Amino acid sequence: xxxxxxxxxxxxxxxxxxxxxxxxxxxxxxxxxxxxxxxxxxxxxxxxxxxxxxxxxxxxxxxxxxxxxxxxxxxxxxxxxxxxxxxxxxxxxxxxxxxxxxxxxxxxxxxxxxxxxxxxxxxxxxxxxxxxxxxxxxxxxxxxxxxxxxxxxxxxxxxxxxxxxxxxxxxxxxxxxxxxxxxxxxxxxxxxxxxxxxxxxxxxxxxxxxxxxxxxxxxxxxxxxxxxxxxxxxxxxxxxxxxxxxxxxxxxxxxxxxxxxxxxxxxxxxxxxxxxxxxxxxxxxxxxxxxxxxxxxxxxxxxxxxxxxxxxxxxxxxxxxxxxxxxxxxxxxxxxxxxxxxxxxxxxxxxxxxxxxxxxxxxxxxxxxxxxxxxxxxxxxxxxxxxxxxxxxxxxxxxxxxxxxxxxxxxxxxxxxxxxxxxxxxxxxxxxxxxxxxxxxxxxxxxxxxxxxxxxxxx
Amino acid sequence: xxxxxxxxxxxxxxxxxxxxxxxxxxxxxxxxxxxxxxxxxxxxxxxxxxxxxxxxxxxxxxxxxxxxxxxxxxxxxxxxxxxxxxxxxxxxxxxxxxxxxxxxxxxxxxxxxxxxxxxxxxxxxxxxxxxxxxxxxxxxxxxxxxxxxxxxxxxxxxxxxxxxxxxxxxxxxxxxxxxxxxxxxxxxxxxxxxxxxxxxxxxxxxxxxxxxxxxxxxxxxxxxxxxxxxxxxxxxxxxxxxxxxxxxxxxxxxxxxxxxxxxxxxxxxxxxxxxxxxxxxxxxxxxxxxxxxxxxxxxxxxxxxxxxxxxxxxxxxxxxxxxxxxxxxxxxxxxxxxxxxxxxxxxxxxxxxxxxxxxxxxxxxxxxxxxx
Numbered sequence: 001x002x003x004x005x006x007x008x009x010x011x012x013x014x015x016x017x018x019x020x021x022x023x024x025x026x027x028x029x030x031x032x033x034x035x036x037x038x039x040x041x042x043x044x045x046x047x048x049x050x051x052x053x054x055x056x057x058x059x060x061x062x063x064x065x066x067x068x069x070x071x072x073x074x075x076x077x078x079x080x081x082x083x084x085x086x087x088x089x090x091x092x093x094x095x096x097x098x099x100x101x102x103x104x105x106x107x108x109x110x111x112x113x114x115x116x117x118x119x120x121x122x123x124x125x126x127x128x129x130x131x132x133x134x135x136x137x138x139x140x141x142x143x144x145x146x147x148x149x150x151x152x153x154x155x156x157x158x159x160x161x162x163x164x165x166x167x168x169x170x171x172x173x174x175x176x177x178x179x180x181x182x183x184x185x186x187x188x189x190x191x192x193x194x195x196x197x198x199x200x201x202x203x204x205x206x207x208x209x210x211x212x213x214x215x216x217x218x219x220x221x222x223x224x225x226x227x228x229x230x231x232x233x234x235x236x237x238x239x240x241x242x243x244x245x246x247x248x249x250x251x252x253x254x255x256x257x258x259x260x261x262x263x264x265x266x267x268x269x270x271x272x273x274x275x276x277x278x279x280x281x282x283x284x285x286x287x288x289x290x291x292x293x294x295x296x297x298x299x300x301x302x303x304x305x306x307x308x309x310x311x312x313x314x315x316x317x318x319x320x321x322x323x324x325x326x327x328x329x330x331x332x333x334x335x336x337x338x339x340x341x342x343x344x345x346x347x348x349x350x351x352x353x354x355x356x357x358x359x360x361x362x363x364x365x366x367x368x369x370x371x372x373x374x375x376x377x378x379x380x381x382x383x384x385x386x387x388x389x390x391x392x393x394x395x396x397x398x399x400x401x402x403x404x405x406x407x408x409x410x411x412x413x414x415x416x417x418x419x420x421x422x423x424x425x426x427x428x429x430x431x432x433x434x435x436x437x438x439x440x441x442x443x444x445x446x447x448x449x450x451x452x453x454x455x456x457x458x459x
Numbered sequence: 460x461x462x463x464x465x466x467x468x469x470x471x472x473x474x475x476x477x478x479x480x481x482x483x484x485x486x487x488x489x490x491x492x493x494x495x496x497x498x499x500x501x502x503x504x505x506x507x508x509x510x511x512x513x514x515x516x517x518x519x520x521x522x523x524x525x526x527x528x529x530x531x532x533x534x535x536x537x538x539x540x541x542x543x544x545x546x547x548x549x550x551x552x553x554x555x556x557x558x559x560x561x562x563x564x565x566x567x568x569x570x571x572x573x574x575x576x577x578x579x580x581x582x583x584x585x586x587x588x589x590x591x592x593x594x595x596x597x598x599x600x601x602x603x604x605x606x607x608x609x610x611x612x613x614x615x616x617x618x619x620x621x622x623x624x625x626x627x628x629x630x631x632x633x634x635x636x637x638x639x640x641x642x643x644x645x646x647x648x649x650x651x652x653x654x655x656x657x658x659x660x661x662x663x664x665x666x667x668x669x670x671x672x673x674x675x676x677x678x679x680x681x682x683x684x685x686x687x688x689x690x691x692x693x694x695x696x697x698x699x700x701x702x703x704x705x706x707x708x709x710x711x712x713x714x715x716x717x718x719x720x721x722x723x724x725x726x727x728x729x730x731x732x733x734x735x736x737x738x739x740x741x742x743x744x745x746x747x748x749x750x751x752x753x754x755x756x757x758x759x760x761x762x763x764x765x766x767x768x769x770x771x772x773x774x775x776x777x778x779x780x781x782x783x784x785x786x787x788x789x790x791x792x793x794x795x796x797x798x799x800x801x802x803x804x805x806x807x808x809x810x811x812x813x814x815x816x817x818x819x820x821x822x823x824x825x826x827x828x829x830x831x
Binding site for chain 1: 640641643644645646647648649652710713714717744745747748749751752753754755756757758759
């Protein structure tokens with residue numbers, strides 16, 4: 001340690017150390033002469049493990065692999081100000097490997113924060129809270145009921161076996177998106193999904209509904225962050241499928257570390273981890289995951305993901321190349337955690353909001369969003385409402401959606417469209433109305449000084 | 460509903476029998492209406508994008524294949540009908556590939572007479588002193604497409620300059636462009652991704668290039684050539700396995716084919732009824748959607764882009780000290796044909812070329828003609 005400072009001595013010491021620790025390990029096992037090249041490149045002590053794919057395949061031993069993966073997670077969290085001490089974080093847990101690892105890492109982070117809290121004298125930094133949510137989609141997906149029961153049991157076990165601080169667990173059926181507007185939510189949801197005939201459309205619709213459900217749970221229970229386990233492989237597939245669906249404009253919004261276009265910001269701390277690495281982590285630490293059986297899908301999404309998997313097998317850095325390429329597209333203004341300006345927030349929390357790679361000077365601001373998938377709308381998709389005065393609300397809704405949703409999800413004939421519209425959860429309809437009202441209000445503001453009566457509100 | 464009627468009428472003119480289902484719209488129309496719709500679409504694209512100015516000298520990159528043959532035919536027809544006032548030329552590149560280019564060049568020679576357009580042929584042998592046959596003999600079937608693509612790009616520009624052309628048009632169709640958008644994402648080539656979907660490229664260069672078929676489906680071009688009985692040459696290049704592009708092509712074909720998850724018998728059944736109601740998930744839009752995405756990508760301005768300069772040796776546009784063609788040629792002439800290919804650093808003071816961040820296996824199959 002001492003000689004690290006003196007430059008001349010460093011190499012000598014290092015060599016000494018290497019020879020001393022190399023000789024005992026290589027001498028007994030003369031037979032495998034390759035063993036020296038199979039040593040972990042980081043600790044240079046243990047043998048590498050392989051089979052986790054990605055750029056680092058076959059370079060680390062199990063321990064260094066673990067800490068490397070956790071390091072990627074922690075870097076994403078700290079450099080994007082994803083979690084600060086006063087936060088309450090909701091982990092969206094599907095039971096799959098990615099969200100399992102996300103849960104584990106968030107838990108590890110919380111545990112460390114808790115230790116620091118106990119050790120610190122003034123206890124000025126509180127420990128962030130963690131909750132877990134599982135969305136039960138069995139009302140619209142053909143999942144056998146016994147499997148669901150089993151999954152619920154396993155999830156209960158997983159969450160309760162995590163060390164304290166205790167994590168609240170929410171089991172939420174997907175039809176909860178209707179909970180505020182009616183009691184027959186399940187029937188309406190099934191009706192709604194039945195109108196969508198295209199398999200890709202059904203998947204995308206379910207994805208949007210899932211996000212509505214997550215937002216609902218988060219805001220009901222006072223969470224202020226939602227953690228998704230989206231890994232680089234998933235994001236790479238999303239880049240390609242969004243391109244294929246013609247969503248080149250809105251694509252950058254979905255693939256950043258932070259997505260704060262929602263009421264509760266959504267964060268993607270596993271954005272730099274490969275699916276294979278995550279599987280490896282689950283295997284090494286024997287983390288239990290669940291896989292619900294669903295019928296094989298013939299959607300664009302599944303075609304794309306098998307295409308990307310094939311490419312990844314042929315070249316282990318392909319997925320990261322795809323995500324890096326798409327990462328050069330300009331993100332939106334909401335792709336960052338909003339700055340805390342409130343003076344009531346403790347200084348320590350504000351200080352924690354480090355932002356290394358946020359380019360705030362260069363981002364696109366978008367005011368219009370598709371009411372269905374909430375993706376920002378391109379200029380050509382924003383409708384001029386001046387000549388759409390007297391049409392039905394279902395038609396208005398149709399025209400205010402993005403062109404991809406119009407083609408992929410929405411029914412083309414107007415009777416089905418009306419049916420679809422009446423079965424939509426209130427929050428999505430409200431989104432569309434909000435957009436229109438905002439526009440009207442903006443117009444009204446411009447002519448405010450010429451209006452005679454202020455209270456007149458004929459619309 | 461109309462399944463019983465044996466004779467289906469064209470849904471556009473309702474006068475003649477429908478003889479084809481248009482790939483882009485799935486409308487059932489007759490040949491005459493197809494020709495009209497096809498030509499009119501290209502006319503609209505030429506007009507709305509202001510591709511040409513009256514009096515322009517326009518060189519048509521003609522390989523003798525279906526795309527360029529249809530392009531030459533349609534352009535000369537539109538020029539006549541709509542009176543664009545263009546001077547059209549055919550421009551061919553002779554790569555020197557026996558059994559492929561010599562045959563297709565004969566087709567171009569016939570087209571010259573059939574359409575009455577003057578033809579200029581530039582050959583690799585004259586420009587670079589090497590034919591592709593000789594290059595392949597030296598370097599084998601790996602990486603040969605890099606040479607061919609780089610040389611062709613420059614050869615077309617030199618030929619166009621010889622013809623004193625103001626514009627160079629190529630027959631790249633919508634399928635080609637969609638593939639290129641995908642490939643550039645897969646390869647991480649942000650510079651090319653930003654320009655590959657524009658209809659006019661190289662406006663700052665000596666001769667702008669444009670792609671009037673940018674929104675035209677390959678299938679419709681084949682259909683047009685087939686019904687018009689156009690004289691074209693259809694063989695794959697004998698040296699081009701072009702595996703990676705083929706991979707993307709297959710993927711797009713799969714995308715177009717995506718349907719509901721029913722059994723194949725049921726699909727047959729459904730198709731008979733449903734196609735006419737436009738409810739199936741068949742996605743003829745996949746190609747246009749990819750192009751739309753490509754157009755809507757907004758590249759961050761802080762992204763480092765290769766700077767455009769000129770080659771110190773031949774004066775051609777280049778982002779490096781020497782242009783790629785000169786580097787490759789220098790390698791060939793010095794007996795080091797691997798020079799300038801892949802990751803290897805070039806020994807002559809040129810820095811690494813900009814397209815080296817792709818993976819190893821792509822480089823071995825890459826085709827230099829990705830860029831238009």
